[in-house]
Amino acid sequence: xxxxxxxxxxxxxxxxxxxxxxxxxxxxxxxxxxxxxxxxxxxxxxxxxxxxxxxxxxxxxxxxxxxxxxxxxxxxxxxxxxxxxxxxxxxxxxxxxxxxxxxxxxxxxxxxxxxxxxxxxxxxxxxxxxxxxxxxxxxxxxxxxxxxxxxxxxxxxxxxxxxxxxxxxxxxxxxxxxxxxxxxxxxxxxxxxxxxxxxxxxxxxxxxxxxxxxxxxxxxxxxxxxxxxxxxxxxxxxxxxxxxxxxxxxxxxxxxxxxxxxxxxxxxxxxxxxxxxxxxxxxxxxxxxxxxx
Numbered sequence: 001x002x003x004x005x006x007x008x009x010x011x012x013x014x015x016x017x018x019x020x021x022x023x024x025x026x027x028x029x030x031x032x033x034x035x036x037x038x039x040x041x042x043x044x045x046x047x048x049x050x051x052x053x054x055x056x057x058x059x060x061x062x063x064x065x066x067x068x069x070x071x072x073x074x075x076x077x078x079x080x081x082x083x084x085x086x087x088x089x090x091x092x093x094x095x096x097x098x099x100x101x102x103x104x105x106x107x108x109x110x111x112x113x114x115x116x117x118x119x120x121x122x123x124x125x126x127x128x129x130x131x132x133x134x135x136x137x138x139x140x141x142x143x144x145x146x147x148x149x150x151x152x153x154x155x156x157x158x159x160x161x162x163x164x165x166x167x168x169x170x171x172x173x174x175x176x177x178x179x180x181x182x183x184x185x186x187x188x189x190x191x192x193x194x195x196x197x198x199x200x201x202x203x204x205x206x207x208x209x210x211x212x213x214x215x216x217x218x219x220x221x222x223x224x225x226x227x228x229x230x231x232x233x234x235x236x237x238x239x240x241x242x243x244x245x246x247x248x249x250x251x252x253x254x255x256x257x258x259x260x261x262x263x264x265x266x267x268x269x270x271x272x273x274x275x276x277x278x279x280x281x282x283x284x285x286x287x288x289x290x291x292x293x
Contacts, residue, residue, distance in 0.1 A: 006065040006099055007116050008083075009123045018178040018246075021087065022185065023094045025117035029053055029071075036170055037075040037098050037108060039084030046248055048171060050089065051075030051108075058109055062100060070099065070109040077101035077108030086110045089170055092186030146209040152249055153214045153242035154204060160240075160251065161199050161220065169193050177243075177250035196222040196234075213243025213252060231266050235259045 002008070029035070030053070037049045051074035059068045073086065077098050086096035096110035156175060163172040169190045173181070176189075184192075200221045207215035222234040241253040 002119065003064055004066055005111075005116065005119075006067070007097070007111070007119065009120055011124075021085065021094050022092065023113060023117070025114045027088070027091070027093055027095065028114070029088055029095055031056060034089040035073055035075060035095070036087045036089055037073065037077060037084060037110075038087060039077075039082070039098060046174075048174065049075040049077075054107075067099060067109065067111070069115070070111055071096055073108045073110055074106075075108055076106060087170065092170065092173070092190070149209050149212075149214055149242075150206050153216050153240075154206060156242055156249055156251065157204060157216050157218055157240050158201065161201050161218075164193055164196065165199055167194075175251050176254070177245045177252040180251060180254055195224050197225055198223040213241055216240040216242055225266075226263070229266055231264050233262045233264070235261070 033053050035051055035053055037051070039047060039049075053071050054074050055072035056069070058070045058072045061067070071086070077100065082098050082100065084098045085094045086098055087093065088095045094113055096112050097116065098108060099111050100109045101107060160172055160175050163169070163175070170186065172193065173186050173189050200223070201218060202221060203219045205217040207217070216239070218238045218240065220236050220238065222236060224232045224234060226232040235258070236256050237259055238254060238256045240251050242249065243252045244250070245252065
């Protein structure tokens with residue numbers, strides 16, 4: 001821990017070999033880049049707040065801590081957000097550690113990860129592993145109500161598709177459990193998801209809860225623009241395993257099967273056609289007036 005820099009490292013044995021978000025200490029974001037601040041404001045764990053980097057190189061002191069060359073962000077930083085990661089929305093990289101905010105919480109300040117990365121690595125390398133062996137089962141105190149699990153699982157699957165439809169790929173990716181995030185990086189997930197211009201969920205079937213997880217089967221049509229003239233619809237059957245990971249409901253696994261494809265011709269919208277025809281008629285009238293005038 002370094003009180004002057006307001007930095008500390010916590011090691012949690014129960015999270016060993018779990019998924020993580022990528023860090024590149026050499027990456028430098030630009031002013032105006034979109035970001036996501038992650039934290040637990042007022043105790044609401046796993047809260048995502050988006051915004052932009054509005055300024056750089058902000059410096060000030062608070063109590064015994066000295067902050068130098070921080071990012072200023074438009075995302076709200078409230079009590080419980082400090083210590084959480086700041087994520088670059090386009091790349092999915094962790095670029096900073098949320099540290100402070102204005103009194104109203106509307107302006108946040110983040111320590112660039114490049115400033116503290118070497119220190120964090122050093123602390124991790126010299127930590128005494130013998131002091132970190134705790135024989136604790138993270139599921140020992142977890143009790144899951146079957147009815148609530150069914151309702152929550154249906155909600156999280158619908159929410160997953162909703163986030164994809166509004167192009168909030170990072171929010172969708174954050175719903176995945178660590179095993180799924182290990183299988184594919186955020187960039188790979190985004191590259192795959194961005195192909196669908198619209199997803200229409202036709203049906204959702206819920207299985208029977210098994211301990212702390214449940215199978216959810218979704219049948220959804222993914223509209224993909226093949227070219228300027230053809231719209232292709234991919235009919236998918238997706239099987240989700242939804243359950244708890246570190247006390248948070250996650251999509252623990254996701255297997256997608258392509259059932260069939262259909263194609264349809266993209267037709268011009270009537271309003272667009274009418275507008276074009278009106279413009280043509282107007283242009284003709286103007287030319288005719290000029291001609292006879």
